[in-house]
Amino acid sequence: MTTRIRRAIVAAGALCLAGGAIAQSAVDGAVKARKAHMQLYAFNLGALGAMAKGEVEYDAAAAGAAAANIAALATLDQSRYWPQGSAQGEAEGSRALPALWTSGDDVMAKAGAFREAVGALATAAGTDLASLQAAMGPVGQACGSCHESFRAAD
Numbered sequence: 001m002t003t004r005i006r007r008a009i010v011a012a013g014a015l016c017l018a019g020g021a022i023a024q025s026a027v028d029g030a031v032k033a034r035k036a037h038m039q040l041y042a043f044n045l046g047a048l049g050a051m052a053k054g055e056v057e058y059d060a061a062a063a064g065a066a067a068a069n070i071a072a073l074a075t076l077d078q079s080r081y082w083p084q085g086s087a088q089g090e091a092e093g094s095r096a097l098p099a100l101w102t103s104g105d106d107v108m109a110k111a112g113a114f115r116e117a118v119g120a121l122a123t124a125a126g127t128d129l130a131s132l133q134a135a136m137g138p139v140g141q142a143c144g145s146c147h148e149s150f151r152a153a154d
């Protein structure tokens with residue numbers, strides 16, 4: 001093998017490795033980002049749940065702010081959170097089920113139902129305790145229904 005060919009092969013190999021490393025870090029970043037996004041949902045929903053259950057005194061301004069946060073989060077473009085190759089078993093720390101990538105219509109329907117429930121919560125949460133309580137159920141169901149279909153139990 002001539003030195004020139006050997007160099008070309010080494011260079012091509014290095015390129016492949018670099019490409020792989022970039023793709024892998026993009027996948028890892030996406031998994032972290034979507035989990036962080038979910039944690040923000042859970043943090044804000046937790047504050048509302050505590051008020052709805054009477055564990056914390058109802059505070060209209062705080063409830064309105066937490067619900068507005070959830071509604072704002074739900075409007076963010078999340079398409080880059082879910083790259084191919086980031087299902088459970090493919091990417092470290094991922095609990096996303098492979099079905100998420102093959103059930104586009106169902107995912108969109110669940111995401112749509114979620115946004116609707118979150119919109120209603122944003123209107124209701126700052127009104128009074130009874131309105132907050134009534135709006136919590138559909139949101140919890142919407143989170144849960146997506147998890148049931150697309151998130152591994154552990």
Ligand code: HEC
Pocket residue numbers: 031034035036038039041042045070093094095096097100107110111114139142143144146147150151152
């Ligand atoms: C359209 C589907 C969908 C909706 C709606 C949804 N989630 Fe998730 N959620 C997922 C998936 C998929 C995962 C797994 C992500 C992963 O492990 O990479 C997840 C993961 C999580 C996690 C674990 C995050 C971590 O750090 O591992 C929490 C907490 C969570 N969701 C809370 C919520 C809450 C609260 C709501 C509603 C306000 C919600 N999610 C709505 C699909 C959804």
